[in-house]
Amino acid sequence: MIKRLIPLLLVISLFFILLKVATNVAPNYDLTGVAKTYAEQGASDLGAMNLVTAIVVTYRGLDTLGEVTVLFMAGTGIALLLRRKKKKNDSGIKNRAASEILKTGSKLLVPIITMFGAYIFINGHLSPGGGFQGGAAIASAVMLMFLADSSFKINHKVFVLIESFSGIFYVLIGVLGLVILGADNFLDNRILPLGTFGTILSAGTIPLIYTLVGLKVGTELASILDNMKGELE
Amino acid sequence: MNITTIVHITGFALILIGFWGMLTQKNMIKIILGLAIVETGVQLVMVAFGFIDGRTAPILDSAVELSKASSLIVDPVPQALVLTAIVIGVAVNALMLTFVIRLYQQKKSLSINDYKDLKW
Numbered sequence: 001m002i003k004r005l006i007p008l009l010l011v012i013s014l015f016f017i018l019l020k021v022a023t024n025v026a027p028n029y030d031l032t033g034v035a036k037t038y039a040e041q042g043a044s045d046l047g048a049m050n051l052v053t054a055i056v057v058t059y060r061g062l063d064t065l066g067e068v069t070v071l072f073m074a075g076t077g078i079a080l081l082l083r084r085k086k087k088k089n090d091s092g093i094k095n096r097a098a099s100e101i102l103k104t105g106s107k108l109l110v111p112i113i114t115m116f117g118a119y120i121f122i123n124g125h126l127s128p129g130g131g132f133q134g135g136a137a138i139a140s141a142v143m144l145m146f147l148a149d150s151s152f153k154i155n156h157k158v159f160v161l162i163e164s165f166s167g168i169f170y171v172l173i174g175v176l177g178l179v180i181l182g183a184d185n186f187l188d189n190r191i192l193p194l195g196t197f198g199t200i201l202s203a204g205t206i207p208l209i210y211t212l213v214g215l216k217v218g219t220e221l222a223s224i225l226d227n228m229k230g231e232l233e
Numbered sequence: 234m235n236i237t238t239i240v241h242i243t244g245f246a247l248i249l250i251g252f253w254g255m256l257t258q259k260n261m262i263k264i265i266l267g268l269a270i271v272e273t274g275v276q277l278v279m280v281a282f283g284f285i286d287g288r289t290a291p292i293l294d295s296a297v298e299l300s301k302a303s304s305l306i307v308d309p310v311p312q313a314l315v316l317t318a319i320v321i322g323v324a325v326n327a328l329m330l331t332f333v334i335r336l337y338q339q340k341k342s343l344s345i346n347d348y349k350d351l352k353w
Contacts, residue, residue, distance in 0.1 A: 004257075006256075007253065007256035007257050010252070010256060011249055011252055011253045011256065014248075014249060014252055015249055018245045018248065018249070021245075022241055022242075022245055025241065025282070027237065027286070028282075028283070028284070028285045028308065029285065030285070030304070031285075031303050031304075031306075031308055034310065035283075035308045035309060035310045036303050038309060038310070039291070039302045039303035039306055039309070040302065040303045042293075042302075043293050043299055043302065044299075049292055049293045049294060050291070050292045050293075051291040051292065051293065051306070051309040052291055052292075052309045052312045052313050052316065055309055055310060055313040056313045056316060056317070060313065063317065064317070067317050067320055067321060070321055070324055071320060071321075071323075071324045073324075074324035074325065074327060074328045075324075077328055077331070078327060078328060078331045081331050081332070081334075081335050082331055082334065082335070127292065128290070128292065130316075132316065132319075132320050136323075198294070217320075221323075224327050227331075228327070228330070228331065228334070
């Protein structure tokens with residue numbers, strides 16, 4: 001009885017806390033503070049059409065580097081915990097083969113989904129999207145390949161190579177900002193010319209960084225999927 | 234009732250449902266799902282805080298005149314924060330599910346009641 005009552009009381013008290021928050025929200029009528037500065041100067045400063053991308057990649061670039069690091073740490077932890085177990089259970093039960101529709105459909109869709117993922121991260125500074133979303137789309141293509149063919153294995157050497165190089169180049173681009181533009185310019189996108197506003201080769205290093213992030217996130221999420229796929233015992 | 238209120242109510246309801254699930258469920262996978270639902274609710278509420286009625290997305294295309302940008306677009310900062318929160322959420326959920334897989338390999342049970350090693 002008491003075990004059921006305590007969660008109920010906690011949820012009810014949380015309800016009153018959230019009610020207090022919800023009733024005290026003043027509706028926004030104008031941008032204030034840092035958001036106003038970003039909206040007014042983002043386009044002329046950084047040359048990116050998508051302001052969210054400008055904030056994620058350049059204004060708050062260090063946070064994004066930390067975010068990529070967290071994702072990397074999670075991927076490494078998953079690999080550490082799950083990879084060792086696999087070899088023992090290789091002679092397990094055979095998986096049921098995928099249906100004809102799934103096999104044929106995946107052959108048609110995998111290249112299209114991968115290309116769409118690349119499109120999302122290359123156009124991250126022009127339209128909604130970016131490295132993380134594009135990487136997730138690429139990982140979903142890998143997931144489709146796992147579903148269609150249970151014996152499909154990703155090439156770990158190539159994946160590790162792509163992941164390490166994109167990570168290293170991301171940091172190198174950040175350091176280049178320090179070298180070329182001087183101190184307090186880490187991850188500045190203006191080490192490359194800003195180009196014409198609204199074209200694909202604009203906004204300095206933003207498309208470059210988002211391509212690297214997209215490749216890194218794609219390979220990382222695909223490796224996580226590969227580790228979690230496991231084998232039947 | 235405008236759109237901001239609807240999204241706020243949905244978000245807060247998801248937070249409450251997720252917390253209730255985390256507190257009452259015994260299955261560890263369901264506890265993780267509860268946390269994922271809380272995350273979704275928090276993200277919805279955060280995006281709704283940056284919304285301004287009648288304005289467009291923070292993308293400076295032909296719909297937004299550059300000189301008047303700050304009076305035409307919604308707040309881009311919460312959207313950037315939520316973008317980060319979603320990615321971190323995926324990583325944390327995957328890591329937690331990995332712990333569950335390892336625990337299941339050890340004791341063949343998903344019930345939280347069977348794991349008392351850290352209980353005092």
